Amino acid sequence: xxxxxxxxxxxxxxxxxxxxxxxxxxxxxxxxxxxxxxxxxxxxxxxxxxxxxxxxxxxxxxxxxxxxxxxxxxxxxxxxxxxxxxxxxxxxxxxxxxxxxxxxxxxxxxxxxxxxxxxxxxxxxxxxxxxxxxxxxxxxxxxxxxxxxxxxxxxxxxxxxxxxxxxxxxxxxxxxxxxxxxxxxxxxxxxxxxxxxxxxxxxxxxxxxxxxxxxxxxxxxxxxxxxxxxxxxxxxxxxxxxxxxxxxxxxxxxxxxxxxxxxxxxxxxxxxxxxxxxxxxxxxxxxxxxxxxxxxxxxxxxxxxxxxxxxxxxxxxxxxxxxxxxxxxxxxxxxxxxxxxxxxxxxxxxxxxxxxxxxxxxxxxxxxxxxxxxxxxxxxxxxxxxxxxxxxxxxxxxxxxxxxxxxxxxxxxxxxxxxxxxxxxxxxxxxxxxxxxxxxxxxxxxxxxxxxxxxxxxxxxxxxxxxxxxxxxxxxxxxx
Amino acid sequence: xxxxxxxxxxxxxxxxxxxxxxxxxxxxxxxxxxxxxxxxxxxxxxxxxxxxxxxxxxxxxxxxxxxxxxxxxxxxxxxxxxxxxxxxxxxxxxxxxxxxxxxxxxxxxxxxxxxxxxxxxxxxxxxxxxxxxxxxxxxxxxxxxxxxxxxxxxxxxxxxxxxxxxxxxxxxxxxxxxxxxxxxxxxxxxxxxxxxxxxxxxxxxxxxxxxxxxxxxxxxxxxxxxxxxxxxxxxxxxxxxxxxxxxxxxxxxxxxxxxxxxxxxxxxxxxxxxxxxxxxxxxxxxxxxxxxxxxxxxxxxxxxxxxxxxxxxxxxxxxxxxxxxxxxxxxxxxxxxxxxxxxxxxxxxxxxxxxxxxxxxxxxxxxxxxxxxxxxxxxxxxxxxxxxxxxxxxxxxxxxxxxxxxxxxxxxxxxxxxxxxxxxxxxxxxxxxxxxxxxxxxxxxxxxxxxxxxxxxxxxxxxxxxxxxxxxxxxxxxxx
Numbered sequence: 014x015x016x017x018x019x020x021x022x023x024x025x026x027x028x029x030x031x032x033x034x035x036x037x038x039x040x041x042x043x044x045x046x047x048x049x050x051x052x053x054x055x056x057x058x059x060x061x062x063x064x065x066x067x068x069x070x071x072x073x074x075x076x077x078x079x080x081x082x083x084x085x086x087x088x089x090x091x092x093x094x095x096x097x098x099x100x101x102x103x104x105x106x107x108x109x110x111x112x113x114x115x116x117x118x119x120x121x122x123x124x125x126x127x128x129x130x131x132x133x134x135x136x137x138x139x140x141x142x143x144x145x146x147x148x149x150x151x152x153x154x155x156x157x158x159x160x161x162x163x164x165x166x167x168x169x170x171x172x173x174x175x176x177x178x179x180x181x182x183x184x185x186x187x188x189x190x191x192x193x194x195x196x197x198x199x200x201x202x203x204x205x206x207x208x209x210x211x212x213x214x215x216x217x218x219x220x221x222x223x224x225x226x227x228x229x230x231x232x233x234x235x236x237x238x239x240x241x242x243x244x245x246x247x248x249x250x251x252x253x254x255x256x257x258x259x260x261x262x263x264x265x266x267x268x269x270x271x272x273x274x275x276x277x278x279x280x281x282x283x284x285x286x287x288x289x290x291x292x293x294x295x296x297x298x299x300x301x302x303x304x305x306x307x308x309x310x311x312x313x314x315x316x317x318x319x320x321x322x323x324x325x326x327x328x329x330x331x332x333x334x335x336x337x338x339x340x341x342x343x344x345x346x347x348x349x350x351x352x353x354x355x356x357x358x359x360x361x362x363x364x365x366x367x368x369x370x371x372x373x374x375x376x377x378x379x380x381x382x383x384x385x386x387x388x389x390x391x392x393x394x395x396x397x398x399x400x401x402x403x404x405x406x407x408x409x410x411x412x413x414x415x416x417x418x419x420x421x422x423x424x425x426x427x428x429x430x431x432x433x434x435x436x437x438x439x440x441x442x443x444x445x446x447x448x449x450x451x452x453x454x455x456x457x458x459x460x461x462x463x464x465x466x467x468x469x470x471x472x473x474x475x476x477x478x479x480x481x482x483x484x485x486x487x488x489x490x491x492x493x
Numbered sequence: 494x495x496x497x498x499x500x501x502x503x504x505x506x507x508x509x510x511x512x513x514x515x516x517x518x519x520x521x522x523x524x525x526x527x528x529x530x531x532x533x534x535x536x537x538x539x540x541x542x543x544x545x546x547x548x549x550x551x552x553x554x555x556x557x558x559x560x561x562x563x564x565x566x567x568x569x570x571x572x573x574x575x576x577x578x579x580x581x582x583x584x585x586x587x588x589x590x591x592x593x594x595x596x597x598x599x600x601x602x603x604x605x606x607x608x609x610x611x612x613x614x615x616x617x618x619x620x621x622x623x624x625x626x627x628x629x630x631x632x633x634x635x636x637x638x639x640x641x642x643x644x645x646x647x648x649x650x651x652x653x654x655x656x657x658x659x660x661x662x663x664x665x666x667x668x669x670x671x672x673x674x675x676x677x678x679x680x681x682x683x684x685x686x687x688x689x690x691x692x693x694x695x696x697x698x699x700x701x702x703x704x705x706x707x708x709x710x711x712x713x714x715x716x717x718x719x720x721x722x723x724x725x726x727x728x729x730x731x732x733x734x735x736x737x738x739x740x741x742x743x744x745x746x747x748x749x750x751x752x753x754x755x756x757x758x759x760x761x762x763x764x765x766x767x768x769x770x771x772x773x774x775x776x777x778x779x780x781x782x783x784x785x786x787x788x789x790x791x792x793x794x795x796x797x798x799x800x801x802x803x804x805x806x807x808x809x810x811x812x813x814x815x816x817x818x819x820x821x822x823x824x825x826x827x828x829x830x831x832x833x834x835x836x837x838x839x840x841x842x843x844x845x846x847x848x849x850x851x852x853x854x855x856x857x858x859x860x861x862x863x864x865x866x867x868x869x870x871x872x873x874x875x876x877x878x879x880x881x882x883x884x885x886x887x888x889x890x891x892x893x894x895x896x897x898x899x900x901x902x903x904x905x906x907x908x909x910x911x912x913x914x915x916x917x918x919x920x921x922x923x924x925x926x927x928x929x930x931x932x933x934x935x936x937x938x939x940x941x942x943x944x945x946x947x948x949x950x951x952x953x954x955x956x957x958x959x960x961x962x963x964x965x966x967x968x969x970x971x972x973x
Contacts, residue, residue, distance in 0.1 A: 048618060051575065052605070053596075055568035057618050060633065063564050084543050088535035088654055089569075089607075089638060090591070095531065108597050111570070113607060115592040116533075117642040125532070127569075127593060127607070138528060138537050147826070153540065157638070158569060162597040174568055346627070 026358075028295055033239040040289055041168045044298045044359050054166040054173030058282070061359065062169075064306030065285055066176060070156060072208055072303070073178065073280070076200050082152045082180060087134050089157065090125040095133040098258040102132060105225020109161040111173075127160040132226065132251075132277060135181040136259035143273055145264045146185055152193070154180040169286035170243070170493050177281035183261060183273045187252065190274035194250040197278040198231045201246035209284060210301040210411040211235045211291045212418050213245060214439070214488055216464030221448045224277075228252040234463045234488065236418045237290035240437035242463050242490035245287050248278035286493070291414050298360030299382055301410050302403040307340040309399060310356045314349045314368035325367035328377055328392060332365075335396035337403070357382060362406045363399060383409050422488075424472045428457070431477055431489060435460040439490045443483040445476035453478055454489055463488040506838075508775055513719040520769055521648045524778045524839050534646040534653030538762070541839065542649075544786030545765055546656060550636060552688055552783070553658065553760070556680050562632045562660060567614045569637065570605040575613040578738040582612060585705020589641040591653075607640040612706065612731075612757060615661040616739035623753055625744045626665055632673070634660040649766035650723070650973050657761035663741060663753045667732065670754035674730040677758040678711045681726035689764060690781040690891040691715045691771045692898050693725060694919070694968055696944030701928045704757075708732040714943045714968065716898045717770035720917035722943050722970035725767050728758035766973070771894050778840030779862055781890050782883040787820040789879060790836045794829045794848035805847035808857055808872060812845075815876035817883070837862060842886045843879060863889050902968075904952045908937070911957055915940040915971050922957035924967045930958035934969055943968040 026043060027035040041047060046062030058066065074084070090113055097103050106129045113125040128134070139151065156178045166172045180197060184190040198215055205211045213233035223230035227249035235243045253272040256262070261273045292299040302308050309332055313325035322343060329341035340361070342352050349366070356364055366378040376389045379399070383406050390398050421438030425431040434440035435458050444450060444462070451462050454477075465487045476483035506523060507515040521527060526542030538546065554564070570593055577583050586609045593605040608614070619631065636658045646652045660677060664670040678695055685691045693713035703710035707729035715723045733752040736742070741753045772779040782788050789812055793805035802823060809821035820841070822832050829846070836844060846858040856869045859879070863886050870878045901918030905911045914920035915938050924930060924942070931942050945967045956963035 048621065050568050050614065051572060051617060052568040052570050052614070055570065057568070057614075058566040060563035060565055063566055066566075067564060083540035084547060085540055086538040086543055086546075086638075086656060088530050088532040088537070089640070090532050090535065090654070092531060110597065111593045111605075112595040113591045114594045115604075117589050117591075124595075125591075134530065134532070134537075137531060141528065158566075160569070174570070176566060 026295060026297055029238060029293075036293075037290060038168070040293050040297050046285070047168050052173075054163055056168055056172050058176070061306060062285060065288070065300070065304050066282055068304040068306065069208075069284055070178075073200075073204055074156070076204060077154050077178075077180065080196060080200060082154045082182075085153045085155055086157070087131050087138070087155055089128050091128050091131070091134050093124050093126060095137055096126055098133060098136075099226045099255055101254075102226035106130065106161075109163060111160050111162050128157075129159055129161045130279075131155070131159075131179055132181065132255055133259075135277075136255045136261060136275070139181075139183050139273070139275075140259050140261045143183055143261050143263050146266055149183060149185045149263060149273065150189060150193070151183040152180070153182065154178055167286075169282055169289070172282075175281050175283070177279050179279045180277060182276045183256075184275070185263065185265070185271070185273065187274050190250055190252065190276050194229070194231060194248050194276045194278070197276070198233065198246075198248040201233045201248065201278070201280060205233055205235065205245055205284075205287070206411060208301070208303045209288055209291075210407060210414060211245065211287050212411065212415040214464060214466060216466040216488070218247075218464055219448070219451060219462045219487070221451050222462055224249045226251065226254055228254055232464050234490075235287045235291060236421060236439060236490075237287070237493070238293070238417065239290070240421050240435075240439075240490070242439065242488075242492040243283070243287050243290065244463070244492065245284060246278070246280040249276060251275040251277065292410055293360070296354075297358035299410070300360035300362060302362045302407045305360065305362050306338060307356075307359070307361045308338040308403055309363045309365055310340045310342055310352070310361045311365045311367060312342050312349050312352045312356075314366050316343070316345070318369040320372060321367065321369050324372040328365060328367055328395065331392075332396055332399060335400065337396065337399060353380075363402055365399070381406055383413070425477060426473050428454075428478060431460070432458045435489055435491050439463065439488045441472060441486065441488055442477035443471065443473040443475060444485045444487045445479055445481045445483040446485050447476075447479065450476055450478035458489075458491070460489045460491050463490050463492065506775060506777055509718060509773075516773070517766075517770060518648070520773050520777050526765070527648050532653075534643055536648055536652050538656070541786060542765060545768070545780070545784050546762055548784040548786065549688075549764055550658075553680075553684055554636070556684060557634050557658075557660065560676060560680060562634045562662075565633045565635055566637070567611050567618070567635055569608050571608050571611070571614050573604050573606060575617055576606055578613060578616075579706045579735055582706035582735075586610065586641075589643060591640050591642050608637075609639055609641050610759075611635070611639075611659055612661065612735055613739075615757075616735045616741060616755070619661075619663050619741045619753070619755075620739050623663055623741050623743050626746055629663060629665045629743060629753065630669060630673070631663040632660070633662065634658055647766075649762055649769070652762075655761050655763070657759050659759045660757060662756045663736075664755070665743065665745070665751070665753065667754050670730055670732065670756050674709070674711060674728050674756045674758070677756070678713065678726075678728040681713045681728065681758070681760060685713055685715065685725055685764075685767070686891060688781070688783045689768055689771075690887060690894060691725065691767050692891065692895040694944060694946060696946040696968070698727075698944055699928070699931060699942045699967070701931050702942055704729045706731065706734055708734055712944050714970075715767050715771060716901060716919060716970075717767075717973070718773070718897065719770070720901050720915075720919075720970070722919065722968075722972040723763070723767050723770065724943070724972065725764060726758070726760040729756060731755040731757065772890055773840070776834070777838035779890070780840035780842060782842045782887045785840065785842050786818060787836075787839070787841045788818040788883055789843045789845055790820045790822055790832075790841045791845045791847060792822050792829050792832045792836075794846050796823070796825070798849040800852060801847065801849050804852040808845060808847055808875065811872075812876055812879060815880065817876065817879060833860075843882055845879070861886055863893070905957060906953050908934075908958060911940070911969060912938045915969055919943070919968050919970045921952060921966065921968055923951060923953040923955060923963040924965045925956035925959055925961045925963040926965050927956075927959065930956055933958055938969075938971070940969045940971050943970050943972065
């Protein structure tokens with residue numbers, strides 16, 4: 014019915030197999046998620062991209078609150094003297110800080126960093142707020158943007174400014190801080206898998222890869238369709254690394270002053286990159302229903318025929334009333350075929366076509382974005398069927414991504430095997446624990462250690478690199 | 494029952510009548526809404542203050558979406574060259590811009606403004622995004638923080654950095670832009686009155702008071718309990734003031750290129766200041782239920798007696814299950830009397846006391862924060878009673894504020910009357926339209942013109958200041 018050949022078709026997307034990087038850029042732009050701006054390395058997130066972020070925010074924020082966290086807002090500018098207080102931290106972040114040196118007409122006596130992360134300002138305030146064991150724990154989070162003066166940038170994956178959340182917590186004991194660190198790591202894991210349908214490996218980072226200033230960093234690591242790793246969230250245990258220089262002490266029940274133990278954890282708009290590169294295909298974006306701004310698009314077919322527009326509108330209203338995020342596409346300047354392609358490109362999980370014959374038979378035609386499966390569904394009780402279908406899409410997308418991830422992960426025992434494996438996936442290897450081996454693997458294969466999984470069942474006895482005795486199981490991969 | 498005299502009492506709040514400004518500062522600090530930071534003019538918004546902002550955001554954002562707006566995210570840094578494009582705009586904002594001049598280790602060739610407002614970056618992107626009449630209208634909004642290098646700051650009322658939303662829209666015609674400007678003004682009015690219980694005057698700003706770069710600015714003006722005005726939201730019609738220098742043109746249906754018409758509108762964390770100064774009293778904060786992070790606090794009385802804690806907890810759970818935001822205060826280190834005072838200070842609309850005698854009689858004691866009215870309520874069906882009570886508090890707070898506002902607004906016909914009236918309220922006057930008269934009134938009485946109401950029924954024939962023929966009805970007041 015759609016006069017496909019009479020129209021210019023939806024624009025060309027570079028095939029993934031030809032150039033995955035170009036495919037990504039094409040999808041990001043053609044799905045209208047963002048645009049480049051004249052501000053070096055900073056992007057404008059357009060409504061469709063921001064809509065995904067809002068759904069991420071809502072669902073993750075609910076998890077933060079369920080686990081006892083509260084939101085706050087801290088200044089976006091941080092005096093240089095605060096940034097200098099923790100040595101490793103400043104070393105890690107100073108090279109990529111944007112500096113405010115002038116306020117109004119006056120030059121500043123101390124320059125101010127546009128926050129690259131907010132440990133130092135949180136710690137400054139925590140030193141005021143924490144006095145007694147009764148004040149603990151403090152479990153705060155903020156949603157904001159941060160700025161890192163990156164040399165090369167890519168939409169959502171690495172931008173000078175990006176949106177994120179950063180949790181910062183203070184605890185009385187080392188045990189509680191470790192518990193919090195792990196709790197939030199698992200919140201991220203469950204969110205990635207349960208909401209984004211992005212399976213992740215989680216574990217501890219090596220000393221080389223940990224956060225500047227942390228005692229231990231844990232991460233969730235996703236696998237993109239080119240086999241590369243995308244670090245999708247991190248959770249840090251600081252111990253007393255920050256509480257000592259910032260003097261965050263509390264009077265304990267036993268009457269003595271003690272340094273508090275801290276954590277921080279964050280995810281960013283990078284998650285949108287993870288969604289795109291985990292699920293997308295030659296037709297474009299493929300969004301898991303739980304974060305799809307439009308879950309179902311209703312397209313009238315032969316809309317000029319009597320009753321079709323009204324009938325299709327009624328179907329859309331019925332679905333919306335059931336709490337489904339619905340778009341009714343009644344544009345009259347493009348054909349249904351054009352619309353099908355456009356909404357596939359935008360990754361809408363389910364399309365519902367409503368034509369005169371369908372209406373006469375009291376049904377609609379449904380098409381799943383994940384399988385392209387077409388199925389007629391009765392209008393009576395349609396919302397239950399569609400809700401179940403959305404659940405099915407969500408689960409199927411996770412299953413497919415997990416199968417892909419598992420198929421592209423392999424144990425390796427030699428450097429040759431490792432080099433081969435990281436060309437298109439994760440290599441699981443034994444490692445001696447020395448940074449020299451990480452460096453060599455980086456030099457030879459451009460791969461880095463991702464994380465040490467919690468299941469440390471050995472897969473060998475010697476380091477994949479140096480051959481010395483090794484007790485650590487670790488993943489290596491090329492990474493974004 | 495509460496051992497009040499055995500305990501240090503909730504801290505002292507300066508009476509409003511003694512020093513309103515100090516009263517405000519006391520309330521802000523003692524209610525734990527924010528804290529000062531080592532960053533000049535920037536505050537930390539603490540969980541209780543941020544909780545109010547989250548409730549403002551949720552409800553206002555729903556209104557924006559209902560009226561067809563979508564959220565986006567624009568860069569926080571704006572190249573100086575963009576800021577310079579609209580002459581009035583740069584003149585208005587340049588003196589209070591914080592400048593980034595260094596990125597990482599390299600000095601920048603062009604300095605970047607930390608956004609004081611985002612017209613210039615929105616317009617830059619709109620020039621790319623608007624091509625045809627089919628692209629219009631574009632109705633975007635962003636929630637973010639902005640920075641203005643203010644000399645003197647006060648929590649929530651005027652801070653160097655503040656949180657806000659800024660809507661920016663593009664329309665085909667002047668009529669549509671004006672319609673949008675008014676629609677959003679009324680969204681703000683209805684929000685202030687219906688959600689914050691803050692009555693407002695709305696109208697058009699004078700040329701002197703309008704936004705830098707706007708053709709016309711409209712505002713909602715609240716009255717604080719010291720009779721001073723607080724501008725609580727603004728809505729601007731730019732006409733083609735920005736679209737011309739930024740070249741935002743579209744191909745119209747008639748085949749000609751036309752400049753688009755634009756609007757912008759915003760409210761900020763200043764609204765929290767408006768709530769405090771409209772409703773607060775000698776006991777502290779008084780929050781309208783619709784934006785109270787805690788709507789009902791449940792306090793067990795004689796908690797050591799058998800069944801009291803459990804019974805009080807069951808009451809709290811029952812209310813929470815009905816969708817009420819409830820705090821169950823089971824602290825064992827302070828008395829009920831202490832808790833009563835603390836939650837009154839924090840402005841919680843309704844307190845529910847649960848003691849052993851209450852439980853035996855199947856009831857609780859309710860206390861309204863607005864009237865201090867005490868009433869026993871049966872536990873059976875308590876949630877409906879409390880929901881109705883919350884509605885009652887909300888309405889009563891608006892009624893009281895409106896009565897106060899009306900009682901402190903008066904028509905004035907002479908400068909003497911005006912000077913008297915602006916000492917504790919709004920003066921409604923006839924004005925010739927000349928800025929010289931506004932300047933004189935500012936010089937003599939420190940009062941400024943607030944807005945020209947839409948009902949322009951004359952209250953005289955001559956200008957209150959110069960005595961020349963006057964056709965404009967306008968409000969004057971001292972303002973925050």
